[in-house]
Amino acid sequence: MKPPDFDYVAPTSVDDAVKALGSDSEAKVLAGGQSLIPLLAFRLAGPSLLVDLARVDGLDHITDDGDSLVIGAMTRQRRAERDPLVAERCPLLVESLRHVGHPQIRSRGTIGGSVAHADPAGELPAVVLALGGRVHVTGPAGDRAIEAEELFQGFLSTSIADGEVLTAVEIPASGPRTGWSVVEVARRPGDYALCGALCQVQLDGDGTVLNAHLALIGVGDRPMRAHAVEAAVLSGASPTEAATLAPDGLNPGSDVHASSDYRLHLATVTSRRALTQALERAA
Numbered sequence: 001m002k003p004p005d006f007d008y009v010a011p012t013s014v015d016d017a018v019k020a021l022g023s024d025s026e027a028k029v030l031a032g033g034q035s036l037i038p039l040l041a042f043r044l045a046g047p048s049l050l051v052d053l054a055r056v057d058g059l060d061h062i063t064d065d066g067d068s069l070v071i072g073a074m075t076r077q078r079r080a081e082r083d084p085l086v087a088e089r090c091p092l093l094v095e096s097l098r099h100v101g102h103p104q105i106r107s108r109g110t111i112g113g114s115v116a117h118a119d120p121a122g123e124l125p126a127v128v129l130a131l132g133g134r135v136h137v138t139g140p141a142g143d144r145a146i147e148a149e150e151l152f153q154g155f156l157s158t159s160i161a162d163g164e165v166l167t168a169v170e171i172p173a174s175g176p177r178t179g180w181s182v183v184e185v186a187r188r189p190g191d192y193a194l195c196g197a198l199c200q201v202q203l204d205g206d207g208t209v210l211n212a213h214l215a216l217i218g219v220g221d222r223p224m225r226a227h228a229v230e231a232a233v234l235s236g237a238s239p240t241e242a243a244t245l246a247p248d249g250l251n252p253g254s255d256v257h258a259s260s261d262y263r264l265h266l267a268t269v270t271s272r273r274a275l276t277q278a279l280e281r282a283a
């Protein structure tokens, strides 16, 4: 199928992008196109105007502001995956990026596009959620930040308003004695996961768990933070004990790829494996 007709603009500043979005209530941002173009081709989306961010200045950067890593929305996923600063300050992001599709997709796909797309099986939304990150957006009313817990509203749905542009993703940087892990079950390498667990833990000098972060993908209409599992780990539960809490509050759907029960089973299995590996890496 071919997409329906649409107009196209390629502004060079965020302000002009916001103006263009404001000029048409059916306008949509185009970033790397790796999710949007297939949606257009299948006529699952039909915007009348595409506002391409490719030429906008200042959206392609990776900076360390001391406490956080700030990544410009148009930074290509492949660049972040290979960046030494990201490897040092957020190894969970690097490992997560390796699970995103294939290198060709990551060469075009952007960090901001993946987070804005909010696929419930997408790795990057889960990293931002697990680590308590936030996004920065600019709209007609100016700039604002949205905390990850407020960002993901449902299937492919976020609290970024129509007419707003996501400009940067901010992720708290990891400290010393941090371990991380991404464990997924997928039908084929490069496929979206049937279920996955993304985990980061930090130990103190005595080996006590200082903080634990775990998000699950593929088990709901959005990435899900496993607060019960995190609390159990913090109170000294083993990965096996804590992971039994992973299905708490989840109600995944069944589809041709996996039943709801199987996804719940995978939530426990992937959580246990991810916690075990993260704790080993932190030790």
Ligand SMILES: Cc1cc2nc3c(=O)[nH]c(=O)nc-3n(C[C@H](O)[C@H](O)[C@H](O)COP(=O)(O)OP(=O)(O)OC[C@H]3O[C@@H](n4cnc5c(N)ncnc54)[C@H](O)[C@@H]3O)c2cc1C
Pocket (backbone or CB within 6 Å): 028, 029, 030, 031, 032, 033, 034, 035, 036, 037, 038, 053, 073, 099, 100, 101, 102, 105, 108, 109, 110, 111, 112, 113, 114, 116, 117, 119, 121, 122, 123, 124, 160, 164, 165, 166, 167, 190, 191, 192, 193
């Ligand atoms: C074969 C294939 C396999 C894939 N496998 C995976 C996978 O395993 N895991 C995974 O996470 N992803 C996967 N993806 C998706 C990939 O990560 C996309 O790159 C990503 O989801 C969207 O990023 P993009 O830059 O291409 O955004 P686009 O496709 O251009 O945009 C996606 C959506 O976000 C909106 N948007 C984009 N940027 C902004 C912005 N700055 N501000 C406001 N709104 C914005 C767009 O309007 C659109 O609605 C796969 C894609 C393909 C084609």
